[in-house]
Amino acid sequence: MRPDGGKDVSQTSHGIGGLSYDAKKRPWPAEFNVFLALVILVAAFELVGRVFLGDSFLFNTRENVSGLFNEQRLQIIILQVSIVGIIAIGVTQVIICGGIDLSSGSIVGATAMIAMSFAQVATVNGNPNPKAMFIDYGWTDLPVIVPLLVAIGCGLIAGLVNGLLIAYTRIPPFIATLGMMVTARGIAKWWSKGQPISFPTDSFAAIGKGLMPVVIFISLAILFQLILTYTKYGKHCYAIGSNEDAARMSGIKIANHKVLVYAIAGILAAIAAVVLSSKNLTAQAGMGVMYELDAIAMAVIGGVSLSGGRGSIIGTVIGSLIFGVIISGFTFLRLDAYYQEMVKGVIIVGAVVLDQWRQRRRAIGA
Amino acid sequence: MKKLLLGVALSALMCSSAFAAKIGVSMALFDDNFLTVLRNGMIAQAKGMSGVELQVEDAQNDVAKQLDQIKNFAASGVDAIIVNPVDTSATQAMSDAAAAAKIPLVYVNREPVNVNSLPDNQAFVASNEADSGTLETKEVCRLFKEAGKKEANVYVIMGELSNQAAVQRTKDIDEVIATPDCSFIKIIDKQTSNWKRDEAQNLMTNWLSSGKPFDGVIANNDESAIGAIQAMKAANIDMKSVVVGGVDATQDALVAMQAGDLDATVFQDAAGQGAGALDAALKLAKGEKVDKKVYIPFQLVTPANIDKFLKKN
Numbered sequence: 305m306r307p308d309g310g311k312d313v314s315q316t317s318h319g320i321g322g323l324s325y326d327a328k329k330r331p332w333p334a335e336f337n338v339f340l341a342l343v344i345l346v347a348a349f350e351l352v353g354r355v356f357l358g359d360s361f362l363f364n365t366r367e368n369v370s371g372l373f374n375e376q377r378l379q380i381i382i383l384q385v386s387i388v389g390i391i392a393i394g395v396t397q398v399i400i401c402g403g404i405d406l407s408s409g410s411i412v413g414a415t416a417m418i419a420m421s422f423a424q425v426a427t428v429n430g431n432p433n434p435k436a437m438f439i440d441y442g443w444t445d446l447p448v449i450v451p452l453l454v455a456i457g458c459g460l461i462a463g464l465v466n467g468l469l470i471a472y473t474r475i476p477p478f479i480a481t482l483g484m485m486v487t488a489r490g491i492a493k494w495w496s497k498g499q500p501i502s503f504p505t506d507s508f509a510a511i512g513k514g515l516m517p518v519v520i521f522i523s524l525a526i527l528f529q530l531i532l533t534y535t536k537y538g539k540h541c542y543a544i545g546s547n548e549d550a551a552r553m554s555g556i557k558i559a560n561h562k563v564l565v566y567a568i569a570g571i572l573a574a575i576a577a578v579v580l581s582s583k584n585l586t587a588q589a590g591m592g593v594m595y596e597l598d599a600i601a602m603a604v605i606g607g608v609s610l611s612g613g614r615g616s617i618i619g620t621v622i623g624s625l626i627f628g629v630i631i632s633g634f635t636f637l638r639l640d641a642y643y644q645e646m647v648k649g650v651i652i653v654g655a656v657v658l659d660q661w662r663q664r665r666r667a668i669g670a
Numbered sequence: 671m672k673k674l675l676l677g678v679a680l681s682a683l684m685c686s687s688a689f690a691a692k693i694g695v696s697m698a699l700f701d702d703n704f705l706t707v708l709r710n711g712m713i714a715q716a717k718g719m720s721g722v723e724l725q726v727e728d729a730q731n732d733v734a735k736q737l738d739q740i741k742n743f744a745a746s747g748v749d750a751i752i753v754n755p756v757d758t759s760a761t762q763a764m765s766d767a768a769a770a771a772k773i774p775l776v777y778v779n780r781e782p783v784n785v786n787s788l789p790d791n792q793a794f795v796a797s798n799e800a801d802s803g804t805l806e807t808k809e810v811c812r813l814f815k816e817a818g819k820k821e822a823n824v825y826v827i828m829g830e831l832s833n834q835a836a837v838q839r840t841k842d843i844d845e846v847i848a849t850p851d852c853s854f855i856k857i858i859d860k861q862t863s864n865w866k867r868d869e870a871q872n873l874m875t876n877w878l879s880s881g882k883p884f885d886g887v888i889a890n891n892d893e894s895a896i897g898a899i900q901a902m903k904a905a906n907i908d909m910k911s912v913v914v915g916g917v918d919a920t921q922d923a924l925v926a927m928q929a930g931d932l933d934a935t936v937f938q939d940a941a942g943q944g945a946g947a948l949d950a951a952l953k954l955a956k957g958e959k960v961d962k963k964v965y966i967p968f969q970l971v972t973p974a975n976i977d978k979f980l981k982k983n
Contacts, residue, residue, distance in 0.1 A: 366881040377879035384872035498706035589701035635876040641862045
């Protein structure tokens with residue numbers, strides 16, 4: 305953009321019917337709106353809490369604890385969305401690339417089951433581990449790298465199958481990943497015939513201990529924000545999502561790129577599975593149910609456009625925080641779980657409606 | 671020749687004593703720990719009998735799918751059907767379908783809404799849900815008294831709100847607390863964890879962040895109790911100062927009890943229910959009479975009698 309605020313030659317006109325682009329009508333980045341919504345939400349809980357409960361949502365009101373903020377609450381707000389957040393990072397890049405991934409929740413279930421069976425201890429409280437799957441083979445107390453590699457392998461295979469199906473059979477991503485969603489859940493149930501797999505080694509349990517899920521989530525978010533903004537991989541994602549034909553014309557290898565995008569989403573779901581099963585010290589076939597939809601919702605609330613080509617990891621992270629604030633806020637107000645779900649639904653739809661409205665208004669002037 | 675005849679006669683005799691039957695089983699869902707133990711209990715029981723053949727199907731928590739499975743069983747001419755209903759309020763159609771085909775039907779584990787109007791060749795096998803929450807809460811109450819508490823504040827973690835067991839167990843808690851004996855217990859808040867460990871863990875941490883002093887956690891199931899325990903341990907709370915109760919007596923829960931974290935749980939004999947359901951189905955198939963409601967009793971599990979339960983469920 306020229307320093308005098310005038311129009312760049314390459315940007316004079318685009319969009320519907322040759323309407324001109326006016327830089328002045330593009331007030332702030334999309335993430336700012338989402339952030340504003342987050343702040344308003346927190347302020348609302350703070351206000352309602354002060355008025356009706358005489359307690360603070362955000363600030364410390366306990367005498368036996370020091371600190372300005374209620375740190376425990378700040379931690380749980382982000383801790384409880386970290387695992388779905390990791391999935392949402394993968395889902396965000398898939399959606400930016402013009403696709404969708406419905407399989408991530410089931411990949412979490414299947415990966416957790418398979419990886420956990422390689423992370424079990426031989427004895428619990430002096431007795432043989434009642435849940436050990438491979439105790440007859442002596443595959444217990446394995447080094448933590450084994451379950452980790454198994455998990456990454458599972459996620460990679462599932463993601464590759466998704467990507468290859470979408471890129472080479474040309475079936476819609478919705479269908480391909482729906483197939484994987486059902487298949488992977490089947491694998492999760494079949495692996496131990498529905499039995500939970502519990503009692504992992506200490507080194508495996510350390511992965512999801514305390515605030516580790518948050519650390520992993522934020523590290524991955526920063527990594528992928530950088531990748532999407534500054535690398536060829538990221539730029540191709542936006543290009544394919546905005547206009548696949550144009551991207552093809554300009555020489556981007558669409559098929560290869562899509563395979564890569566879904567493979568990475570699969571690996572991220574696998575990482576989420578490791579963190580989740582480690583945090584809970586168990587793997588169960590029903591783990592991760594509905595996570596895919598929560599992840600998509602986080603991305604959408606964060607301003608990622610389901611039609612592709614638009615959005616960012618930062619937006620998704622803020623979207624996930626909105627989820628976290630809602631859960632903690634409603635527990636703080638001691639409101640029933642029913643309302644939580646209702647409000648969550650309204651916020652998802654509301655976010656998209658607002659975004660559409662803003663889209664039409666901004667940047668397109670007469 | 672004589673030997674051969676004798677052999678034929680003997681085998682004919684044996685056949686008449688072993689009753690051959692084909693039983694169709696529709697489970698609400700396969701990926702549930704408890705229902706898996708129940709299912710395996712049924713399968714193990716069938717394996718021990720000659721001539722009993724089970725066909726077990728997964729309704730995947732889908733009411734319509736389950737009804738289709740029942741109709742398919744009826745069409746393929748099974749001798750009896752065992753149903754673990756997805757939705758306990760949708761059982762009338764299932765009873766009707768089985769009655770129309772004149773095939774005996776046994777509901778297992780979840781109480782059907784039409785339990786009091788079941789036709790003659792249908793029955794219900796389960797544990798009496800009203801006992802589980804009652805046993806659990808009474809034990810928590812006893813432990814509070816033992817610790818000399820004059821007042822006790824508890825959090826209640828509920829299961830999936832659309833599930834009858836969650837509703838009943840929560841009602842049990844309220845009823846026990848309403849008795850003069852245990853009225854010193856006050857509920858600070860009750861929320862749902864959807865039976866899940868990770869949701870219970872998050873819920874408990876949210877509660878802890880409010881900093882309210884509390885004395886115990888009463889959960890509708892063990893997974894939720896374990897989630898709460900993990901959250902409390904992460905917050906460095908001394909588990910000896912908190913009473914935690916669950917229901918189900920799962921392996922994970924028993925290990926938590928051995929570690930001194932979980933104080934009470936209730937054993938629901940899943941395998942016993944599965945075997946009991948098969949028993950009832952076989953009797954009905956033979957035309958024998960069976961009680962409309964067959965109850966397999968719940969049993970309280972505490973550190974004192976835990977050894978009895980370590981090998982079960």
